[in-house]
Amino acid sequence: MRSGRILFCVFLIFVAAAAIYMALEWPFKAALFPLSVSIPLLILAGIQLLQLIAGKQEIIESAAVDLEFSSEVPPEIERRRVITAFSWIAGFILTVYLIGFPLTVPLFVCFYLRFESGVGALPTIAATAITWAMFYGLFQKLVHLQFEEGMLQAWLGL
Amino acid sequence: MFDAFIEGLFLVLQWKAFSLMLVGMGLGFCVGLLPGIGGAATLALMIPFVFKMQPAEAFAFLLGMHAVAATTGDITSVLFGVPGEAISAATVVDGHPMAKNGEAGRALGAALMSSLVGALIGAVALALAIPIVRPLVLAFGSPELFMLAVIGISCITSLSGAGARGQIKGFAMGLFGLLVSTIGQERQSGSLRFDMGMMYLWDGLDFVPVLVGVFAIPEIIDLTVRGTSIAGERPAEKLSSGVMEGIKDTFRHFWLVFRCSVVGVFVGILPGAGGGVAQWMAYAHAVQGAKDAADRERFGKGDVRGVLGPGAANNSKEGGELIPTVAFGVPGSGAMAILLSAFLIMGLSPGPDMLTKHLPITFSMVWTLVIANIIAVLLCLTVLDQLAKVTNVRGGLIIPFVLLLVFVGSYTANGQITDLIVTLIFGVLSYFMVLFGWPRPPFVLGFVLGKVIETYFFISVARYGFTWLRQPMVVALIILMLFVIAYPYIQQRRQRAQRISNA
Numbered sequence: 307m308r309s310g311r312i313l314f315c316v317f318l319i320f321v322a323a324a325a326i327y328m329a330l331e332w333p334f335k336a337a338l339f340p341l342s343v344s345i346p347l348l349i350l351a352g353i354q355l356l357q358l359i360a361g362k363q364e365i366i367e368s369a370a371v372d373l374e375f376s377s378e379v380p381p382e383i384e385r386r387r388v389i390t391a392f393s394w395i396a397g398f399i400l401t402v403y404l405i406g407f408p409l410t411v412p413l414f415v416c417f418y419l420r421f422e423s424g425v426g427a428l429p430t431i432a433a434t435a436i437t438w439a440m441f442y443g444l445f446q447k448l449v450h451l452q453f454e455e456g457m458l459q460a461w462l463g464l
Numbered sequence: 465m466f467d468a469f470i471e472g473l474f475l476v477l478q479w480k481a482f483s484l485m486l487v488g489m490g491l492g493f494c495v496g497l498l499p500g501i502g503g504a505a506t507l508a509l510m511i512p513f514v515f516k517m518q519p520a521e522a523f524a525f526l527l528g529m530h531a532v533a534a535t536t537g538d539i540t541s542v543l544f545g546v547p548g549e550a551i552s553a554a555t556v557v558d559g560h561p562m563a564k565n566g567e568a569g570r571a572l573g574a575a576l577m578s579s580l581v582g583a584l585i586g587a588v589a590l591a592l593a594i595p596i597v598r599p600l601v602l603a604f605g606s607p608e609l610f611m612l613a614v615i616g617i618s619c620i621t622s623l624s625g626a627g628a629r630g631q632i633k634g635f636a637m638g639l640f641g642l643l644v645s646t647i648g649q650e651r652q653s654g655s656l657r658f659d660m661g662m663m664y665l666w667d668g669l670d671f672v673p674v675l676v677g678v679f680a681i682p683e684i685i686d687l688t689v690r691g692t693s694i695a696g697e698r699p700a701e702k703l704s705s706g707v708m709e710g711i712k713d714t715f716r717h718f719w720l721v722f723r724c725s726v727v728g729v730f731v732g733i734l735p736g737a738g739g740g741v742a743q744w745m746a747y748a749h750a751v752q753g754a755k756d757a758a759d760r761e762r763f764g765k766g767d768v769r770g771v772l773g774p775g776a777a778n779n780s781k782e783g784g785e786l787i788p789t790v791a792f793g794v795p796g797s798g799a800m801a802i803l804l805s806a807f808l809i810m811g812l813s814p815g816p817d818m819l820t821k822h823l824p825i826t827f828s829m830v831w832t833l834v835i836a837n838i839i840a841v842l843l844c845l846t847v848l849d850q851l852a853k854v855t856n857v858r859g860g861l862i863i864p865f866v867l868l869l870v871f872v873g874s875y876t877a878n879g880q881i882t883d884l885i886v887t888l889i890f891g892v893l894s895y896f897m898v899l900f901g902w903p904r905p906p907f908v909l910g911f912v913l914g915k916v917i918e919t920y921f922f923i924s925v926a927r928y929g930f931t932w933l934r935q936p937m938v939v940a941l942i943i944l945m946l947f948v949i950a951y952p953y954i955q956q957r958r959q960r961a962q963r964i965s966n967a
Contacts, residue, residue, distance in 0.1 A: 311900045318636065325643055328658065336655035339918045340646045343910075347639040350632050357629065372764045372903045373545075373561065373682060376690050384689050391688040392892070395681070398867060399884045407875065415864045423860030437865065444494070445872060452879055 308358065315355035322348035394418065406456035408446070412438040469591070472827025475520035476835060481828075484521050488529035489836055493843075495529075496536030506533060507802040511809070519810040520828045526806055527829055528836040530799060531583060534779050535840050538575040542771070543568060543694070543854055544866045545683030546873070547675055554743040555778070556679045557905060558763060558770025563694050565766045568852040573710020574768050575775040576841045576848075578721050581714060582776035583837035585725035586732070586783025591830045593733070593787050604734050607932035610920035611941035612734065613913045616741045617642075618948045619748030623905040630903075637897070638906035644669065645914020652922045662882075670877035671912065673886040678908060680870045681891025682898045687859040694855040694862070707848050713768045720753060720769060721776045728777030732784020732797075741916075744909050746777035752951055756959045764903075783833055790818045790826055 325344035329337040379387070401410045416434040419425040425433070445451045475481060488510070495506045507526055514522040540546045542559035555575060562571035604612075617638060624634020647658045648668030659665040687694060714721055724746035731742035750773035754760035763770050785800045793814035795801035807814050818826050854862065874887040897904050924932045932938055 307900075310896075314896055314900045314902070318640065321640070321643070325658070332650075332655050332657065333653045335652045335922065336650040336657060339914075339921075340643060340657060343639045343642040343646070347636055347643060350636040350639065354629070354632055354636065372557065372905060373686070373898050374765065375682075375686050375898060379689055379691070387689045387691070388685055388895075391685045395684075395867065395888060395891070398871065399881070399888060402871070402884060403881050407872070411868060415868070418864040419861070423858070423863075425861065437868070441868070441872075451872075451876060453875075454879065454881060 312355065312358050315351050315358060318351035319348060319355065322351060390422075394422065402456070404456050404458050406459060407453040408442070409456070411441045468823040469827050471824040472829075473831045475824060475828040476524055476831045478520070481518075481521040481524040484517065485524035485528035485832060485836055486839075488525040488527075489532045489840055492529035492532030493536050493840070496533035497540055506530075507799055511802065511805060514806055514809060519812060519822075519825050522806055522810055523825065523829050524832045526803060527832040530803075531779070531782055531833055531836045532840040534782055535576065535579045535583070535837065536844065538579065538771075538775055538778070539572065539844070539851060540869070542571045542575055543851065544680070544862070544869070546680040546866060546870055553675050553679055553908060554747040554774035554905070555771055556683075557747065558765075558767050560683060561764065561766035562768065562771065563852075563855045566855070567706060567766065568694075568855040569706025569848060570710040570713070570768065571766075571771050572848050572852060573707035573845070574713045574771045575710070576844050577711045577714040578724075578772040578775035579779040580837050580841040581718075581721050582725040582728055582778065582780035583782065583833055585722065585776075586729055586780035587830045587833040587837075588783075589729040589780070590783040590786050590790075590833070591827065603937055606920045606923040606927065607935055607938050608941060609734060610917060610924050611938050611945065612731075613741070613916045613920065615941060615945045615948055616745055616913050617909060617917065618945045619745055620906040620909060621949050621952050622748040622751045623744075623909065624903055625901075633902050634906045637902050637904070638910040641907040641910025641912075642914040642917070643910075644674075644907075645911050646918070651919060664878070664880060664882045668915065669886060669911075670883070672877040673874040673883045674890050674911060675908060676870050676874050677887035677890030678894040678904055680866070681887070682895045684863060684866060684870070685895055687863060691859065693858055706852070707845060710768065710771075711845075714772060717769055717772055720750060721772050724749060724773040724776040725780035728780035729784035731777075732781030733787050741913060742777045742781045743774040744905065744912070746773040747905070748948075749773060752955075754955075757956070779837065783830075786829060786833075790814055790829070 322344040325340055326348065329340040329344065331337075332340075398410065398414050401413065405413075412434045415437045416430055419430045419433055420427070446453070476485065491506060491510070507530055510526060510529065514525065517525065537547070538555045538559065541553070541555040542563055545556050545560035545563075547553040547556055559571045559575060562568065620634050620638040621631065624630050624637075645668070647665055649656055649659075649666050656666060727746045727749060728742045731745065747770060750769045751760065751763050753769065754763065785795075785797050786803075789795050789800040789804055791814070793804060793807075795804050804814065812818065812822055812825070871884050871887065874883045875881075877883045894904055896902075897907070928935075933942075
C-alpha cells in the first residue's frame with residue numbers, strides 16, 4: 307500500500323511538472339492559470355511524497371470526507387476482483403468500439419449475467435431482451451440518441 | 465399583485481395546463497434517473513412540442529419536467545452512487561454510503577423531502593425577489609462572480625480531512641481539478657492547452673463523463689469486490705420507517721436545510737456561477753456545521769446532513785435561476801437559456817413586461833414549481849419502498865445495468881466513444897484516489913469551478929485592471945473567503961479549548 311501511495315504522489319508530481327513544462331511554451335494569457343495551479347500542486351505533492359518516504363504514519367485525523375472501500379475481503383481476492391471488474395469495463399468499451407452501442411448492450415448484459423453472475427439461461431435471456439427493448443425504446447426511439455456505428459460495421463461496409 | 469398571484473394558480477390548475485404538467489413530470493422523472501440526460505438536454509428536446517401551446521401550458525410542461533428531473537436525479541445518486549445529473553454529484557458522497565449502511569430509505573426520504581423544502585423556498589424567493597432583484601444582479605459583475613467562485617474553491621478546507629496532511633491532500637486535489645479544467649482552448653488567446661493533438665479535447669472535458677467516472681466507477685468496483693448487495697449483509701431496512709426517518713431528519717435539521725436552500729437560491733440568481741457550485745457549497749456548509757472532529761468524521765461515511773444540504777440547494781437554485789431569466793432575460797444556466805427560447809416562441813419578452821403585463825404567467829411559473837415538486841415528492845414517496853429494495857439485490861445482478869446507465873449517460877455528452885474512454889480514465893484515477901485517501905470532492909469542486917474562475921479573472925483584469933480588488937463588494941467577498949478558509953481551524957481551536965476546560 308505504501309508503494310502505491312508513493313506512486314500516486316509521483317504521478318501527481320509528473321502531471322504537474324509536465325503541465326509546467328508545456329505551459330512555458332504558451333502565450334502569457336494561456337499559461338498564467340495552468341502555471342498558477344500546477345506549481346503549488348507540484349509543491350504539495352512533493353511535500354506529501356517526502357512525508358511518505360520519511361515514513362511518517364498516516365494520521366487518523368487526516369481521513370478524507372469521502373468513500374472508503376470495504377476491507378472485509380482478503381487482499382488477494384480483492385485484487386483479482388478489481389482486475390476482473392476493470393476488464394469487464396474495458397471489454398465493454400472495446401466492444402462498443404468494434405460493434406457499436408446497440409449490439410453491445412444485449413451482448414454485454416447476456417455475457418455478464420451468464421458468466422460473471424452465474425444466472426440461469428432463461429432469466430439471462432429474459433433480462434437481456436427486456437434491457438434491449440428498454441434501450442431501444444428509450445434511447446433510440448424516444449430520446450433519438452445517435453449512436454456511432456462500430457468499426458467492424460464500417461470496415462465491412464454494413 | 466395578489467390578484468395576479470391567484471390568477472397564476474388558476475392558470476396552472478386549468479385541465480390542459482395541469483395535464484401537460486403531469487406529462488412533463490413523467491418525462492422529467494425518467495430522464496432524471498438517467499445519468500447524463502439532464503434537465504437541460506430534455507428541455508431542448510421538448511421545445512419543438514410547445515409551439516402550439518398557450519404560455520402557461522408551455523411553462524407548466526417545461527418547468528414541471530425540469531423541476532422533477534432535478535429531484536429524481538438524487539435517486540440514482542443514493543441507490544447506485546451514479547449522479548443522475550452532473551450537478552447532483554454532491555448527494556453521492558453521503559447518500560450512497562447510507563444505502564450501503566442499509567439506510568437507503570432514510571437517505572431517499574431525506575433527499576426528497578429536503579428537495580421539496582428547497583424547491584418551495586426557491587419558489588417563494590422567486591415570488592418575493594422579482595421586484596427587488598435588479599440591484600443585486602447588477603451589483604454582481606465579473607470581479608464579484610470571480611470572488612464567488614473563489615469562495616466556492618475555498619470550501620476545499622471543509623471538504624478535506626482535518627489536520628495538516630488532510631488539508632495538503634485536499635488542496636492538492638483541488639489544484640489537480642483546476643488543472644484538469646484548463647484542458648482545451650483558452651478563451652482569451654485561443655491557444656490550445658493539453659489537447660494532445662486530439663480534436664475531442666479542444667472544447668475541454670465535459671462534466672458528465674468525468675463526474676460519472678469519478679463517482680460511479682469506484683462504487684461499481686467496490687460492489688464487485690464485496691460480492692454482496694449494495695446494503696451488504698445487513699438485514700433489509702424497514703423501508704417505510706426508514707423513509708419516515710429521512711423525512712423527520714429534514715425537519716430535525718430544518719435550519720441547515722433552510723440555510724442550504726438560501727445558498728442555492730443565491731447561487732442560482734447569479735448568472736454564470738454554475739449549478740454545481742450551489743450543491744458543493746451547501747455540502748461544505750453542512751460539513752462546517754459539524755460539532756467536533758468525531759462528528760465531522762461521519763461525513764462521507766453516510767451522514768444524513770450530507771444528503772439534506774445538497775438536496776435542498778439543488779432544487780432551490782431552480783427558483784433562483786428563474787429570477788434573472790424572467791426579470792432580465794439573462795439565463796442563469798444552460799437549462800434557463802433553453803427556457804428563454806420558449807419565452808421567445810411564446811411571443812413573450814423577458815424583462816419589465818413579465819413583472820407587469822404578464823405577471824400572472826410569471827406567478828404561474830412559481831405555482832408550477834410548487835405544485836410539480838409536491839406531486840413529484842408524494843409520488844416518489846409512494847414508490848420508494850420498491851426503489852430502496854434494489855439495495856438488497858445481489859450486486860452481480862445490478863452491475864451490468866448500472867454500467868449501462870453510466871456509459872450511456874457518459875456517451876450523451878458528445879456522442880463519441882472517447883466519452884467512454886474519459887469515463888474509464890477518470891474512473892481508474894478516482895479508484896486510486898479513494899484507495900490512497902485523496903479526497904474526490906475537492907477535485908470535483910476544482911474541475912467544476914476552474915473555467916468560471918479563469919474566465920471571470922481575465923474579464924475583470926481586462927475591464928478594470930487590478931482596481932477591482934478595491935471594490936467594496938469584492939473586499940467583502942475576500943473577507944468572507946478568508947472566514948470560510950479559517951472556519952475549520954477556528955472550530956478546531958475552539959473545540960481544543962473546550963476539551964481542556966472540560967478536563
